[in-house]
Amino acid sequence: MAASGRPEHQAPPEIFYNDTEAAKYTSNSRMIEIQQKLSERALELLALPDDEPCYLLDVGCGSGLSGEVLTEADHTWVGIDISPSMLNVAIEREIEGDVILGDMGYGLPFRPGTFDGVISISALQWLCNADKKYHSPAKRMLVFFRTLYAVMRRGSRAVFQLYPENSAQLELLTQQAMKAGFTGGLVVDFPNSSKAKKMFLCLFCGGAAQTLPKGLGTEEANTNVAQKFTKREKGSRKSLKSSREWIMEKKERRRRQGRETRPDSQYTGRKRRGHHF
Amino acid sequence: MLTSNIIKGVTKGFPLAINPTKIEVKEVDFNPAFVVKTLTKIDYPALYQAANDVGHGEGLPENIEGDVKENEELLKSLHNALLQVEVIEGELVCPESGRKFPISNGIPNMLLLENEIDNTGQ
Numbered sequence: 001m002a003a004s005g006r007p008e009h010q011a012p013p014e015i016f017y018n019d020t021e022a023a024k025y026t027s028n029s030r031m032i033e034i035q036q037k038l039s040e041r042a043l044e045l046l047a048l049p050d051d052e053p054c055y056l057l058d059v060g061c062g063s064g065l066s067g068e069v070l071t072e073a074d075h076t077w078v079g080i081d082i083s084p085s086m087l088n089v090a091i092e093r094e095i096e097g098d099v100i101l102g103d104m105g106y107g108l109p110f111r112p113g114t115f116d117g118v119i120s121i122s123a124l125q126w127l128c129n130a131d132k133k134y135h136s137p138a139k140r141m142l143v144f145f146r147t148l149y150a151v152m153r154r155g156s157r158a159v160f161q162l163y164p165e166n167s168a169q170l171e172l173l174t175q176q177a178m179k180a181g182f183t184g185g186l187v188v189d190f191p192n193s194s195k196a197k198k199m200f201l202c203l204f205c206g207g208a209a210q211t212l213p214k215g216l217g218t219e220e221a222n223t224n225v226a227q228k229f230t231k232r233e234k235g236s237r238k239s240l241k242s243s244r245e246w247i248m249e250k251k252e253r254r255r256r257q258g259r260e261t262r263p264d265s266q267y268t269g270r271k272r273r274g275h276h277f
Numbered sequence: 278m279l280t281s282n283i284i285k286g287v288t289k290g291f292p293l294a295i296n297p298t299k300i301e302v303k304e305v306d307f308n309p310a311f312v313v314k315t316l317t318k319i320d321y322p323a324l325y326q327a328a329n330d331v332g333h334g335e336g337l338p339e340n341i342e343g344d345v346k347e348n349e350e351l352l353k354s355l356h357n358a359l360l361q362v363e364v365i366e367g368e369l370v371c372p373e374s375g376r377k378f379p380i381s382n383g384i385p386n387m388l389l390l391e392n393e394i395d396n397t398g399q
Binding site: 052053055074076080082084087088091098099100101102103106109111113114153 | 308311314315382385386387389
């Protein structure tokens, strides 16, 4: 998402995310980092069973940055996006998931009960716009949520990170989601910070009653963070990102897939030290 | 990888027929647990049909019987059909309306026209 202004106001998504805008998502490391962090948090909120490969849907997958996070966690995913330019970037980046060109407001073209979870990073707010004269945001949301409910496995979750413009938009989105049968609500991370504040709409699709996770940066959440860290040390299923082990794993995976990979050496995964004179 | 997902790809009408013009087979890590789990969700006859449509149905039986988990060879064939075969160029055809969805560069285009939108969401 561009830092300045709201892209939703500038042009419809299939036009706004043109080749130039799409290129930013591969070259701009700040944007990439933000997207990855958001995706990691969304995946955490999905609360998928440990050590079980899942089939996930990424709504508004764009160039597949969020999908990469899913691949890292050994899940298989399918992405849907309306911008052909972004999808072409995704293909160029050799993402692992499949991508489909489609409009979420027309409904999702999948068989019922397909997905074990759904994530969406900075995409849902696009539904609030009417970009064509026959578009009605409220209707499009309802169609989207209804088909979404159908394609999800009972008891699974959908997590949408979104930038709502005002509380009315948020209310309409939640209202339409509830109408479609979802339960759940909003998780706000760092509600007291204007910059770090992030909103996640967590929707539960049927099944047993689930409790809404707490947002980060609130008092109760501090214990959550501590728990998370101890859990990571105990489980240690995945190496820490950008560590040497992580890089070696990733290279090994690429080699197995027969993709071009630089040979390993003593310098692999070493920091580039600054010059000391 | 696309074949299976495309078969799943339906709003109304299922399964979509595949008219491939260019197919690639790419290597994907074999994960038996995932294949078993996926098998419970898909419509097997449709997968069988689709795999034969694209000419990669080798090793797939017409019906699946017995314990799949123990049959590694079968799992490998399923893995191949589900995840490794990818339609790069071609089209998907809706069995009911005959509507064609083009696939280019491995991306199926599921965009609809104004008059095709289903506003009820059902």
